[in-house]
Amino acid sequence: MIYELNHVGGPVRDLEASLSFYGELGAEVVDRLFMQGPRVHRVHIQLATGLVELLNSEQPGAQATYGLNHVGFMTDDLDGDYARLIALGYAEISSPRVAGSGQGRLAFLSDPNGVRVELLQRSEEFRVPPITTGPVRQFSYVGLAAPDLDAAAEFYGTHLGMERVSDDTFRLGADAVKLLPSATTTIAQLGLTTSTPAPDTQDPDGTHLTFLPH
Known part of the structure; x- marks a missing residue:
């Protein structure tokens, strides 16, 4: 079952610039790690109740694009929910696999209008109580x-x-x-x-x- 809108995320050109920008709005870093394989820094920030996933590659390709590009949902049955949505005709982007971070598994599909939707199944919880110290x-x-x-x-x-x-x-x-x-x-x-x-x-x-x- 899909049970939570977990985050919005995407690649950023300058990680420190993004952290500074969102920090001015009161966002706090709630998770940070480096994925060795793809050479990507992954940072989750929380803004009030919402999680934003910032991905910064050390080796971006020549055609790299930047900005928020997907929404992520938590599920307790990744394989079942993914198979159900694909059977309904929604477009497959990547089938269930171990996450690059090693934290659980994920898959991607497209909604009817081309929005990238990530399905996640993992035990880690990055969300903290609502942040109310900023504007x-x-x-x-x-x-x-x-x-x-x-x-x-x-x-x-x-x-x-x-x-x-x-x-x-x-x-x-x-x-x-x-x-x-x-x-x-x-x-x-x-x-x-x-x-x-x-x-x-x-x-x-x-x-x-x-x-x-x-």
């Missing part, structure tokens, strides 16, 4: 491209088991996804509720951040 009070949502809104709603609501809390927003665990029909990138934005008004901005790799009133 961000709530990790409101991960905004996902959904030009086919009905198909996306069926995927996240019916097949991933997320609770529909509004016409375009689905929650599982502490955090939520918001489906954005007009978005031009798959991970279109992070919606963050702040203690004081703030203008929208972008992180160092171009991910859009929208600040919502508390």
